[in-house]
Amino acid sequence: MDQLTSEERASAYCKKRCSVPDFGNLLGMGQEGSVWPTDNETAIKVFDRERNFNSEVSCYEILRDNQVYEIDGFTIPHLIDSDSELLVVEMTIVAPPFILDFGKAYINQRPDFSESVMEYYEQERAEMFEGNWDLVDSAVSSLEQFGIFYWDARPGNIDCRNHPLAKQNDG
Numbered sequence: 595m596d597q598l599t600s601e602e603r604a605s606a607y608c609k610k611r612c613s614v615p616d617f618g619n620l621l622g623m624g625q626e627g628s629v630w631p632t633d634n635e636t637a638i639k640v641f642d643r644e645r646n647f648n649s650e651v652s653c654y655e656i657l658r659d660n661q662v663y664e665i666d667g668f669t670i671p672h673l674i675d676s677d678s679e680l681l682v683v684e685m686t687i688v689a690p691p692f693i694l695d696f697g698k699a700y701i702n703q704r705p706d707f708s709e710s711v712m713e714y715y716e717q718e719r720a721e722m723f724e725g726n727w728d729l730v731d732s733a734v735s736s737l738e739q740f741g742i743f744y745w746d747a748r749p750g751n752i753d754c755r756n757h758p759l760a761k762q763n764d765g
């Protein structure tokens with residue numbers, strides 16, 4: 595499986611489900627992999643790392659089991675399906691405001707970072723979110739009731755645009 599490119603894994607995943615990835619309309623790219631739409635109006639995310647795949651699937655399963663598809667005004671994708679061999683997750687396509695990308699989340703365990711690391715993280719997020727960090731931080735804290743400790747808050751993952759309580763910044 596390691597030899598297959600992301601596109602090949604996306605194609606193999608879709609083929610099994612009689613759908614087709616739309617490689618011409620990349621939904622986004624992050625640190626982990628690529629996300630494409632399919633002709634079923636879903637999104638498929640192709641992971642590079644198994645650990646991140648497992649965390650993301652586990653989080654979406656917890657959220658699905660609790661029927662949580664929105665938290666503090668942020669939409670959360672619904673898990674549709676996944677493939678642990680191809681490392682592909684299929685989910686609904688969402689529009690801002692949203693929270694997604696659970697690949698680096700901790701489950702049932704608060705990350706054990708030192709005070710100085712925490713301080714730096716918060717300071718960095720305050721800058722990244724330009725006035726919306728409190729809003730984001732509160733949504734992230736709300737996820738903790740489900741045992742999800744989100745540790746990758748960045749505007750690509752938590753998009754505040756169109757949130758009624760957000761300061762609307764560019765982009």
Ligand SMILES: Nc1ncnc2c1ncn2[C@@H]1O[C@H](COP(=O)(O)OP(=O)(O)O)[C@@H](O)[C@H]1O
Pocket residue numbers: 621622623624625626627628629637639671685686687688689694695696697750751
């Ligand atoms: N379900 C989705 N609906 C709409 N856009 C998405 C969806 N999933 C991912 N994206 C877009 O793709 C980008 C990369 O996805 P992400 O899950 O953050 O990947 P990575 O783990 O590589 O950072 C996101 O910032 C977002 O813009």
Ligand SMILES: [Mg+2]
Pocket residue numbers: 624625695750751
């Ligand atoms: Mg991301």
